[in-house]
Amino acid sequence: MSKNSDLSRSLTRVLDVNDLGVVIRDTGLDSFVDQLIARLRDGFSSFNSDVVQSQIRSGFSYMNPGLGLVEWMPVHQVGDVVSVKTVGYHPDNPQDRNIPSVLATTALYDTTTGGLKAIVEATVLTALRTGSASAVVTDRTSPNRPITLGVVGSGAQAVTQIHAISRVRPIARLIATDSNPENTLSLAGRLPSGMAEVEAVTLSEFQELVSEMDVICTCTSVEPGDGPVIQLDDAKPTVHVNAVGSDFPGKTEMPLSFVTEAVVIPDLVEQCLIEGEAQRLAPDQLGPTMVEILSEPELHTDLVDTKTLFDSTGWSYEDLIVAELFAEHADRLGLGTMVELTAISSDPYDPLATLRLSDSSRAKQKAQ
Amino acid sequence: MSKNSDLSRSLTRVLDVNDLGVVIRDTGLDSFVDQLIARLRDGFSSFNSDVVQSQIRSGFSYMNPGLGLVEWMPVHQVGDVVSVKTVGYHPDNPQDRNIPSVLATTALYDTTTGGLKAIVEATVLTALRTGSASAVVTDRTSPNRPITLGVVGSGAQAVTQIHAISRVRPIARLIATDSNPENTLSLAGRLPSGMAEVEAVTLSEFQELVSEMDVICTCTSVEPGDGPVIQLDDAKPTVHVNAVGSDFPGKTEMPLSFVTEAVVIPDLVEQCLIEGEAQRLAPDQLGPTMVEILSEPELHTDLVDTKTLFDSTGWSYEDLIVAELFAEHADRLGLGTMVELTAISSDPYDPLATLRLSDSSRAKQKAQ
Numbered sequence: 001m002s003k004n005s006d007l008s009r010s011l012t013r014v015l016d017v018n019d020l021g022v023v024i025r026d027t028g029l030d031s032f033v034d035q036l037i038a039r040l041r042d043g044f045s046s047f048n049s050d051v052v053q054s055q056i057r058s059g060f061s062y063m064n065p066g067l068g069l070v071e072w073m074p075v076h077q078v079g080d081v082v083s084v085k086t087v088g089y090h091p092d093n094p095q096d097r098n099i100p101s102v103l104a105t106t107a108l109y110d111t112t113t114g115g116l117k118a119i120v121e122a123t124v125l126t127a128l129r130t131g132s133a134s135a136v137v138t139d140r141t142s143p144n145r146p147i148t149l150g151v152v153g154s155g156a157q158a159v160t161q162i163h164a165i166s167r168v169r170p171i172a173r174l175i176a177t178d179s180n181p182e183n184t185l186s187l188a189g190r191l192p193s194g195m196a197e198v199e200a201v202t203l204s205e206f207q208e209l210v211s212e213m214d215v216i217c218t219c220t221s222v223e224p225g226d227g228p229v230i231q232l233d234d235a236k237p238t239v240h241v242n243a244v245g246s247d248f249p250g251k252t253e254m255p256l257s258f259v260t261e262a263v264v265i266p267d268l269v270e271q272c273l274i275e276g277e278a279q280r281l282a283p284d285q286l287g288p289t290m291v292e293i294l295s296e297p298e299l300h301t302d303l304v305d306t307k308t309l310f311d312s313t314g315w316s317y318e319d320l321i322v323a324e325l326f327a328e329h330a331d332r333l334g335l336g337t338m339v340e341l342t343a344i345s346s347d348p349y350d351p352l353a354t355l356r357l358s359d360s361s362r363a364k365q366k367a368q
Numbered sequence: 369m370s371k372n373s374d375l376s377r378s379l380t381r382v383l384d385v386n387d388l389g390v391v392i393r394d395t396g397l398d399s400f401v402d403q404l405i406a407r408l409r410d411g412f413s414s415f416n417s418d419v420v421q422s423q424i425r426s427g428f429s430y431m432n433p434g435l436g437l438v439e440w441m442p443v444h445q446v447g448d449v450v451s452v453k454t455v456g457y458h459p460d461n462p463q464d465r466n467i468p469s470v471l472a473t474t475a476l477y478d479t480t481t482g483g484l485k486a487i488v489e490a491t492v493l494t495a496l497r498t499g500s501a502s503a504v505v506t507d508r509t510s511p512n513r514p515i516t517l518g519v520v521g522s523g524a525q526a527v528t529q530i531h532a533i534s535r536v537r538p539i540a541r542l543i544a545t546d547s548n549p550e551n552t553l554s555l556a557g558r559l560p561s562g563m564a565e566v567e568a569v570t571l572s573e574f575q576e577l578v579s580e581m582d583v584i585c586t587c588t589s590v591e592p593g594d595g596p597v598i599q600l601d602d603a604k605p606t607v608h609v610n611a612v613g614s615d616f617p618g619k620t621e622m623p624l625s626f627v628t629e630a631v632v633i634p635d636l637v638e639q640c641l642i643e644g645e646a647q648r649l650a651p652d653q654l655g656p657t658m659v660e661i662l663s664e665p666e667l668h669t670d671l672v673d674t675k676t677l678f679d680s681t682g683w684s685y686e687d688l689i690v691a692e693l694f695a696e697h698a699d700r701l702g703l704g705t706m707v708e709l710t711a712i713s714s715d716p717y718d719p720l721a722t723l724r725l726s727d728s729s730r731a732k733q734k735a736q
Contacts, residue, residue: 012473014382016709017722024723053428060421060444062479070450070477072440076428082438084454086475088482094716103482103710105380107454107475109438111430114456114471119487123710127719155717183717190718339705341384342471342491348462349523349551350558351495354385355392 012341013118013327019335020121020326027329029192033164036132039321044136044294047317051078054316056271057087061248066092067223069248073316082109083320085122089247091221100156101221102126106323116341120323126314129322131160133290133312134217134242137265139168140293140300141240141308142215146172149196150206150213152230152253153220154178154187157244161217163192165242171196175213177206179220203230210234217242224250232258235307242310246277254309256280262307263287268315276313290315380709381486381695387703388489388694395697397560401532404500407689412504412662415685419446422684424639425455429616434460435591437616441684450477451688453490457615459589468524469589470494474691484709488691494682497690499528501658501680502585502610505633507536508661508668509608509676510583514540517564518574518581520598520621521588522546522555525612529585531560533610539564543581545574547588571598578602585610592618600626603675610678614645622677624648630675631655636683644679658683 024032043052052075059071073085085106093101104122109115147169151158154176162174174196178184184200191198201209210216211234220229222245232239232255241262245253252259254277264281266272267290273279278286290310293300330336347353392400411420420443427439436458444450453474461469472490477483515537519526522544530542542564546552552568559566569577578584579602588597590613600607600623609630614620620627622645632649634640635658641647646654658678661668698704715721 014707014709016707018708021723029720029723055426055428058423058426058442060423060442060450060479062444062446064447064479068479068482070444070479070482072442072452074426074428074440076430076438078430079432082428084440086452086477086484088477090480090482093481097481098716099481099483100716100719103484105475105484105709107473109454109456111432111436111438112458113461113465113467114436114438114458115467116454116471116473119709121709124719124723156719159717159719186715186717190715190720192720337705337707339382339384340386341382341473341487341489347554347558348466348468349527349554351468351492351524351527352397352558352560355389355397355492 011338012116013336013338015118015120015327015330015336017121017124019330020124022333022335023326023329026333030167033128033132033167036128036322036325037135037164037167039325040129040132040136040318041294043317043321044291047291047295052317053078054268056268056274057316073314073319075316075320077320080111081320082111083107083316083323085316085319087126094155106319108323118327120326122319122323125322125326126319127156127160129318130157130244130312130314131164133267133318134161134244134310135164135168136294137290137310138165138215138240138242140297141303142169143238143304146170147214148173148175148212150210150216151176152206152216152218153245154183155219155221157219158187158217159190161219161242161244162195165215166195173199175199175201175206175209177201177203179203207231211236213239215240215242217244218253219244220253221245222251222253224248227252228255229253231255237307238305240308242312243277244312246311247275247313249275249279251275252277252280259309260285262309263303264309264311265290265293266311267313271313272311276311277309278311379706380484381704381706383486383488383695383698383704385489385492387698388492390701390703391694391697394701398535401496401500401535404496404690404693405503405532405535407693408497408500408504408686409662411685411689412659415659415663420685421446422636424636424642425684441682441687443684443688445688448479449688450479451475451684451691453684453687455494462523474687476691486695488694490687490691493690493694494687495524495528497686498525498612498680498682499532501635501686502529502612502678503532503536504662505658505678506533506583506608506610508665509671510537511606511672514538515582516541516543516580518578518584519544520574520584520586521613522551523587523589525587526555526585527558529587529610529612530563533583534563541567543567543569543574543577545569545571547571575599579604581607583608583610585612586621587612588621589613590619590621592616595620596623597621599623605675606673608676610680611645612680614679615643615681617643617647619643620645620648627677628653630677631671632677632679633658633661634679635681639681640679644681645677646679
């Protein structure tokens with residue numbers, strides 16, 4: 001029995017995109033995102049940095065020939081798990097290779113043994129958790145009535161921003177633009193059914209309509225140095241903006257005037273100061289953090305009545321929460337493929353034992 | 369065709385410990401390690417930091433209830449691949465759980481797309497590359513004749529240290545010790561066949577024999593602060609030490625007198641100063657690096673005639689080299705399991721497409 005449990009500890013569960021499809025079709029997208037929003041809200045409200053230790057992401061960026069980067073986002077839930085999401089961001093992927101610009105996987109390590117417990121699809125999960133984080137913040141910063149939502153950038157992230165926000169606020173009117181008009185026109189067909197009709201407009205038309213918007217999401221692949229993607233001088237005095245695209249030094253989507261005027265709500269302060277909209281601010285110019293507005297709501301009651309900016313660079317803790325939600329549903333449905341990635345043997349001091357064994361003697365050892 | 373190649377780019381090859389067993393049994397352990405030693409030697413000799421960019425490892429360490437850590441070791445081969453080895457070190461694993469203290473996997477990311485190309489067993493590969501790196505350095509620092517080899521710490525790493533060194537120097541005499549006598553006694557049975565007979569001795573007997581040793585490997589799980597594991601006052605004036613165990617702040621195996629007296633050869637300067645034997649030295653007390661003694665041998669001709677210390681903390685570039693050697697053999701033998709970890713769809717802007725498709729429509733899409 002102890003031998004068996006030792007063996008099972010060394011197995012890694014692979015949860016791939018097909019497994020995720022089964023989970024989402026079983027649970028329903030609306031219900032899965034509702035659960036995710038609730039988990040994120042709980043996680044932020046009760047956040048304790050002694051229990052959840054996150055590091056800002058680090059990685060390699062390069063021109064090869066276009067901009068590319070591979071980076072890792074680690075978080076440690078003390079006494080339980082270390083989660084490391086690895087993300088590739090290659091903005092030429094859609095046009096040149098017909099694959100998403102963001103590709104990601106999350107690895108979950110057992111902190112008792114150090115073993116790799118699971119490796120999980122995270123490309124779709126990243127889009128889902130980014131949308132859901134915007135929904136959690138929008139729920140605290142926008143009027144509690146049907147809203148007019150504007151979206152700048154109509155690619156993959158727009159889909160999950162719109163859908164997740166629709167779970168916390170009825171969307172009365174939905175206005176979208178993109179530097180590529182084809183993306184704006186195709187957006188409606190990529191949204192889950194039941195969303196508001198998409199008003200697909202040019203950027204200048206969008207600009208004319210800014211004064212009517214309650215909430216704006218920016219989720220573009222603007223090149224570093226080429227922002228802002230929109231002017232916000234005419235925005236409502238109560239507008240809330242979810243700035244999702246800024247995730248690289250020099251890459252910002254907001255006009256500086258709006259960043260200095262609005263209450264800036266960072267998801268992860270140190271990371272926002274390096275690569276978020278906040279990279280142009282001093283630390284004392286930041287507003288309360290995402291964790292603070294959720295854990296201390298009584299201290300931040302005025303957010304609905306003022307201009308607010310959610311500086312969403314993406315937090316490794318969000319990746320852990322969504323990976324665990326996926327893994328729980330996968331467990332319930334009996335999904336996943338087990339692989340024997342790491343070496344085990346009857347003798348932990350004998351690194352070559354596993355290699356020496358023939359397949360038949362391995363089978364015998366396992367059966368013991 | 370282009371659709372097919374897009375699809376294949378999103379698949380991840382899993383190379384597990386069973387695949388590694390097939391490769392080693394096909395190639396032969398001696399031959400595999402000879403190839404690895406040659407690859408490491410070539411990699412170090414021709415090393416160019418514009419082409420191979422490595423970062424020092426980072427991670428989370430904790431007491432849970434004993435010492436544990438999970439850390440990642442990244443390296444970027446420009447224009448080709450980012451490799452991230454994730455390592456767990458849990459020194460209580462062997463005694464408490466009958467599994468190795470070091471558990472590791474290496475993930476290889478394509479820098480064109482950011483996709484996860486492969487995930488590879490790295491527990492055994494780590495032991496093999498650590499032994500082979502010691503062999504590469506020992507070959508430059510020890511007399512070119514049969515040697516007397518002493519080993520402090522007779523666990524998993526001892527096996528691969530002894531075997532790899534035997535590929536560059538005949539081992540005339542092999543003396544081993546361990547804080548646990550059982551490990552010393554069982555070492556002979558864990559070595560590949562054809563090694564010298566093991567003289568299994570107590571630490572005090574080992575200490576008496578130090579003056580006869582040409583090369584010493586220390587590969588212990590000494591607790592931080594509990595070193596040194598051996599005294600070297602009586603060592604030969606030409607002794608070479610491979611210090612393998614020091615890989616954590618406070619964890620050192622060498623007496624300070626030896627570290628200050630010997631030529632200290634770091635594998636990765638910044639990392640050695642944090643967690644290697646060099647953590648007790650100032651940067652200007654270090655000798656030439658492993659790369660320097662191999663890329664500029666004409667500048668370092670006296671290493672055989674003096675006391676030398678290889679400060680082996682483990683370098684992510686070594687992990688990339690051994691993973692690629694394994695992957696090449698696996699390719700040749702047609703090994704590995706393909707998994708569809710990351711999401712693909714006919715539309716890179718549609719993150720939900722993959723989730724909406726039924727299994728049969730997926731199959732149709734793939735067959736197009």
